[in-house]
Amino acid sequence: MLRLPDFPLPDPRGRFGPYGGRYVPETLIPALEEVEAAYREAKKDPAFLAELEYYLKTFAGRPTPLYHARRLSEYWGGAQVYLKREDLLHTGAHKINNTLGQALLARRMGKKRVIAETGAGQHGVSVATVAALFGLECVVYMGEEDVRRQALNVFRMKLLGAEVRPVAAGSRTLKDATNEAIRDWLTHVRTTFYILGSVVGPHPYPMMVREFQSVIGEEVKGQSLELFGRYPDALIAAVGGGSNAIGLFAPFAYLPEKERPRLIGVEAAGEGLSTGRHAASIGAGKRGVLHGSYMYLLYDHDGQITPAHSVSAGLDYPGVGPEHSYYADQGIAEYAGVTDEEALEGFKLLARLEGIIPALESAHAIAHAAKVVPEMDKDQIVVINLSGRGDKDVTEVMRLLGGEL
Amino acid sequence: MTTLEAFARAKAEGRAALIPYLTAGFPSREGFLQAVKEVLPYADLLEIGLPYSDPLGDGPVIQRASEEALRKGMSVQGVLELFREVRALTEKPLFLMTYLNPVLAWGPERFFSLFKQAGATGLILPDLPPDEDPSLVRLAQEIGLETVFLLAPTSTDRRVETVVGYATGFIYAVSVTGVTGERERLPDEVRDLVRRIKARTSLPVAVGFGVSGRETAAQAAVADGVVVGSALVRALEGGRPLAPLLEEIRQGLMQKEPA
Numbered sequence: 164m165l166r167l168p169d170f171p172l173p174d175p176r177g178r179f180g181p182y183g184g185r186y187v188p189e190t191l192i193p194a195l196e197e198v199e200a201a202y203r204e205a206k207k208d209p210a211f212l213a214e215l216e217y218y219l220k221t222f223a224g225r226p227t228p229l230y231h232a233r234r235l236s237e238y239w240g241g242a243q244v245y246l247k248r249e250d251l252l253h254t255g256a257h258k259i260n261n262t263l264g265q266a267l268l269a270r271r272m273g274k275k276r277v278i279a280e281t282g283a284g285q286h287g288v289s290v291a292t293v294a295a296l297f298g299l300e301c302v303v304y305m306g307e308e309d310v311r312r313q314a315l316n317v318f319r320m321k322l323l324g325a326e327v328r329p330v331a332a333g334s335r336t337l338k339d340a341t342n343e344a345i346r347d348w349l350t351h352v353r354t355t356f357y358i359l360g361s362v363v364g365p366h367p368y369p370m371m372v373r374e375f376q377s378v379i380g381e382e383v384k385g386q387s388l389e390l391f392g393r394y395p396d397a398l399i400a401a402v403g404g405g406s407n408a409i410g411l412f413a414p415f416a417y418l419p420e421k422e423r424p425r426l427i428g429v430e431a432a433g434e435g436l437s438t439g440r441h442a443a444s445i446g447a448g449k450r451g452v453l454h455g456s457y458m459y460l461l462y463d464h465d466g467q468i469t470p471a472h473s474v475s476a477g478l479d480y481p482g483v484g485p486e487h488s489y490y491a492d493q494g495i496a497e498y499a500g501v502t503d504e505e506a507l508e509g510f511k512l513l514a515r516l517e518g519i520i521p522a523l524e525s526a527h528a529i530a531h532a533a534k535v536v537p538e539m540d541k542d543q544i545v546v547i548n549l550s551g552r553g554d555k556d557v558t559e560v561m562r563l564l565g566g567e568l
Numbered sequence: 569m570t571t572l573e574a575f576a577r578a579k580a581e582g583r584a585a586l587i588p589y590l591t592a593g594f595p596s597r598e599g600f601l602q603a604v605k606e607v608l609p610y611a612d613l614l615e616i617g618l619p620y621s622d623p624l625g626d627g628p629v630i631q632r633a634s635e636e637a638l639r640k641g642m643s644v645q646g647v648l649e650l651f652r653e654v655r656a657l658t659e660k661p662l663f664l665m666t667y668l669n670p671v672l673a674w675g676p677e678r679f680f681s682l683f684k685q686a687g688a689t690g691l692i693l694p695d696l697p698p699d700e701d702p703s704l705v706r707l708a709q710e711i712g713l714e715t716v717f718l719l720a721p722t723s724t725d726r727r728v729e730t731v732v733g734y735a736t737g738f739i740y741a742v743s744v745t746g747v748t749g750e751r752e753r754l755p756d757e758v759r760d761l762v763r764r765i766k767a768r769t770s771l772p773v774a775v776g777f778g779v780s781g782r783e784t785a786a787q788a789a790v791a792d793g794v795v796v797g798s799a800l801v802r803a804l805e806g807g808r809p810l811a812p813l814l815e816e817i818r819q820g821l822m823q824k825e826p827a
């Protein structure tokens with residue numbers, strides 16, 4: 164039976180050390196208290212868990228395999244590489260683990276309308292999908308710039324019955340879409356449930372999204388014990404807001420240090436940290452507040468948020484979840500950066516060697532593994548989170564490579 | 569003039585206090601100073617916004633104004649200079665409205681001290697519920713700034729109780745569930761919200777969000793003060809004079825709707 168695990172953090176005020184919290188207009192505070200109470204209750208209700216498990220299995224396709232990438236392991240000549248195949252899930256990414264959970268919670272709370280923000284459209288498609296599944300009205304906010312870049316996902320959401328509202332404010336990307344979703348929630352808070360797509364935003368979202376995503380790491384635990392009789396030596400995942408990485412890391416993160424695998428989060432270094440055009444909030448950011456949470460963030464000397472940049476739209480966010488911010492300070496996980504160019508190499512490598520076209524987000528994890536795995540021993544085990552598949556990115560990669568391979 | 573005196577003076581004249589809001593640096597540095605001169609004769613207190621890149625409590629009008637002000641180069645340093653210039657024009661209480669991140673970027677102690685020195689009376693941070701960071705609130709108060717917090721129609725009595733415990737200066741009652749912007753009518757629940765707040769504090773209460781003309785001003789005048797923001801900023805956007813709108817609102821404030 165599915166279990167939504169308990170973790171030592173956040174504290175009752177939604178803090179991971181200093182990070183997290185609830186920095187939102189007062190109008191939303193009672194709504195956040197309601198969501199938190201409803202979630203804590205649902206988490207203990209066998210009927211809720213059984214229903215979530217049912218949809219995760221029969222609709223989304225869980226559990227996902229832990230696949231031994233033999234040719235890739237051989238190519239790197241170091242540790243044995245295993246891929247956690249979240250790319251095989253319905254809608255093509257780990258996002259559905261969370262959207263199913265939140266949509267069931269919305270229904271339980273009697274909310275008939277759901278809203279969401281989306282960057283590349285992966286989370287938006289996932290929300291539109293569960294809204295169709297449960298007969299909920301659905302509005303997705305998406306920056307004008309992303310609407311243009313991701314026309315296919317816009318059409319998908321419309322096919323699924325969602326309304327897509329382009330956002331013309333600010334940098335016209337994910338952060339502005341998130342602002343607009345929060346403004347919608349401020350206005351329709353009594354009837355609407357906000358399905359946030361990553362481990363960011365005000366408490367309880369970073370906690371709740373982590374727990375819905377931790378099915379990834381919980382499965383890896385079981386699969387590792389079965390396959391190797393022990394836990395892996397290292398876990399690697401791409402970090403945008405941080406939900407696929409937290410889903411993999413959290414079930415291991417609070418183990419005693421000796422039993423804990425090396426946890427490696429990979430941020431988008433875009434065109435390079437020195438160019439300022441990147442999305443590496445931990446690598447090059449400072450502590451600050453955006454979208455309700457205290458976390459590592461990209462901003463200028465006056466506190467104005469600087470737009471993020473990455474070849475991968477799903478990593479294109481100027482902040483990183485409060486729990487990652489905490490892991491980074493405490494040395495529980497390490498965080499590295501991978502450039503656009505390196506990610507494209509990872510993208511091609513996995514396609515050629517393993518017959519798997521990864522999402523550009525996940526390609527960042529592959530590209531960083533290329534630096535870490537060769538340094539490790541052959542009897543060591545590395546698990547890479549393959550958070551999504553690359554179908555959505557093929558047109559963009561074709562454009563970037565000029566149609567040449 | 570203290571905040572309490574400003575509210576008391578309006579009351580003595582049989583009306584609610586008028587609190588205009590303007591975005592610093594909009595429509596330009598000079599245009600802003602000109603707008604301040606236009607509103608001061610009508611204002612009992614004044615609220616000045618430091619433009620921010622991600623104003624998630626604001627509707628389209630103030631978003632556009634903030635973007636435009638930033639595009640024209642407005643900065644924290646620039647807003648400090650504008651505060652000094654406005655302070656030279658008036659004794660009336662001046663409140664700084666902005667979001668938390670600029671405060672964190674400058675360092676709270678430095679930020680608060682500089683605004684205090686530049687003539688600010690107090691501070692409104694819509695994304696800081698006071699119990700999220702009580703020590704930050706205390707710091708602002710120790711430096712001599714009043715700390716104004718928002719309450720909304722969705723605020724439970726327990727929230728009202730908590731928030732008024734941290735407030736000094738006045739309480740900002742948000743008239744609608746939503747973002748800043750003009751409305752044709754305010755929801756009736758604003759009256760209930762003001763009553764619930766007044767039952768728990770002796771501080772003056774000002775209603776804001778949505779006040780756009782005579783009728784909405786009259787509705788909001790159940791409180792001790794009324795904030796007018798988007799309607800003024802929109803007039804500036806259209807290059808219109810502010811006096812006719814302020815005149816109309818002032819009339820609304822004198823004919824508050826019967827309870």
Ligand SMILES: Cc1ncc(COP(=O)(O)O)c(C=O)c1O
Nearest residue numbers: 403404405406407477524550551
């Ligand atoms: C496949 C995939 N991986 C990763 C991400 C990044 O998000 P997060 O860091 O929350 O996992 C996204 C976001 O859209 C995604 O679609």
